[in-house]
Amino acid sequence: MKALTVIPHQAHSAELSEVDEPPSTDGPILVATQAVGICGTDLEILAGDYGWAPPGRERLTLGHESLGRVLEAPSGAPVAVGDLVVGIVRRPDPVPCANCAVGEWDFCRNGRYTERGIKELDGYLSERYRITPEFVVRVEPALGTLGVLLEPTSVVAKAWEDVDRIGGRAHWAPVSALVTGAGPIGLLAALLGVQRGLEVHVLDQMTGGVKPDLVRALGATYHHGAIGDLGFAPDVIIECTGVATLVLDAMTHVGDGGVVCLTGVSSAGHLLSVDEGALNRNMVLSNVAIVGSVNANRRHYEAAADALARANHDWLARLVSRRVPLAQWSSALERRDDDVKVVIEVAPSLT
Numbered sequence: 132m133k134a135l136t137v138i139p140h141q142a143h144s145a146e147l148s149e150v151d152e153p154p155s156t157d158g159p160i161l162v163a164t165q166a167v168g169i170c171g172t173d174l175e176i177l178a179g180d181y182g183w184a185p186p187g188r189e190r191l192t193l194g195h196e197s198l199g200r201v202l203e204a205p206s207g208a209p210v211a212v213g214d215l216v217v218g219i220v221r222r223p224d225p226v227p228c229a230n231c232a233v234g235e236w237d238f239c240r241n242g243r244y245t246e247r248g249i250k251e252l253d254g255y256l257s258e259r260y261r262i263t264p265e266f267v268v269r270v271e272p273a274l275g276t277l278g279v280l281l282e283p284t285s286v287v288a289k290a291w292e293d294v295d296r297i298g299g300r301a302h303w304a305p306v307s308a309l310v311t312g313a314g315p316i317g318l319l320a321a322l323l324g325v326q327r328g329l330e331v332h333v334l335d336q337m338t339g340g341v342k343p344d345l346v347r348a349l350g351a352t353y354h355h356g357a358i359g360d361l362g363f364a365p366d367v368i369i370e371c372t373g374v375a376t377l378v379l380d381a382m383t384h385v386g387d388g389g390v391v392c393l394t395g396v397s398s399a400g401h402l403l404s405v406d407e408g409a410l411n412r413n414m415v416l417s418n419v420a421i422v423g424s425v426n427a428n429r430r431h432y433e434a435a436a437d438a439l440a441r442a443n444h445d446w447l448a449r450l451v452s453r454r455v456p457l458a459q460w461s462s463a464l465e466r467r468d469d470d471v472k473v474v475i476e477v478a479p480s481l482t
């Protein structure tokens with residue numbers, strides 16, 4: 132079968148390879164991949180900056196934002212033949228650490244977790260894959276191909292859970308939320324904020340194109356410029372860019388008792404000059420909480436599936452801005468101005 136593979140830490144090594152059928156040791160559920168979303172992590176892997184091949188192998192099959200249809204499932208499995216499903220990305224570490232042992236692999240304590248399509252496990256960008264029942268999530272059939280948004284939504288479902296749990300350290304009745312970055316993660320974070328009944332603001336550098344419209348269509352407010360110029364101090368900031376200046380601005384401008392959740396992965400080497408005394412003083416005197424958030428466990432995938440089912444499907448469809456057939460995979464990896472979420476279609480389009 133065909134799979135899009137890379138040699139991690141070697142730029143421009145991606146190719147459409149002929150690979151073996153998935154081994155039965157990967158699990159009793161066989162899935163035909165329908166579509167796979169491309170995200171910043173994939174682009175980092177393709178650039179040779181991230182990713183690890185399975186032990187003893189040179190190439191890694193890419194793809195962690197998946198949507199597939201079940202071809203085989205044992206009786207008693209949580210999914211049946213024909214179901215649309217998404218594969219969870221992370222697997223617990225083998226020790227396992229205390230968190231992985233209770234299914235909270237997104238909080239792995241020793242870094243020995245593995246991730247499909249990213250770290251030591253083949254991803255989902257192959258015609259078929261196998262999986263075990265505990266790592267597969269059923270998608271509402273009405274979502275169709277939009278189910279490919281489930282994995283990125285799981286990441287923001289976790290971020291919001293973090294915010295709510297941390298906010299709940301005292302009386303917590305947030306009114307306003309700022310999301311920085313209007314990429315897929317930012318837009319999905321904004322969607323979940325609106326679903327929580329918050330007054331949502333999204334700040335991005337783009338002044339035109341589809342992103343401002345997508346924000347407004349959610350009932351949220353679009354801004355560009357600096358956080359300090361917004362004219363209000365948000366109760367919650369979900370930072371989705373990883374841009375150092377925005378991260379610092381978020382820490383400085385969040386409201387008293389507010390929560391800043393950092394979800395953007397930045398590259399090292401950006402040195403800023405910071406008045407750390409003022410930053411610390413403000414954070415302490417205002418009870419500000421900053422939390423980093425990555426990955427998602429099963430609970431977050433389920434929350435994400437629920438959020439997507441409740442969302443306006445026409446709005447979700449606008450997030451999937453480009454669909455590229457597997458044979459033309461390389462054009463899916465180009466960044467174009469009006470791209471929001473680019474998806475590689477592995478099997479012909481669903482209804």
Ligand code: BGC
Nearest residue numbers: 170172220249286425426427
């Ligand atoms: C994925 C996460 C993963 C993270 C770090 C993200 O793109 O969505 O599941 O944990 O990359 O590897």
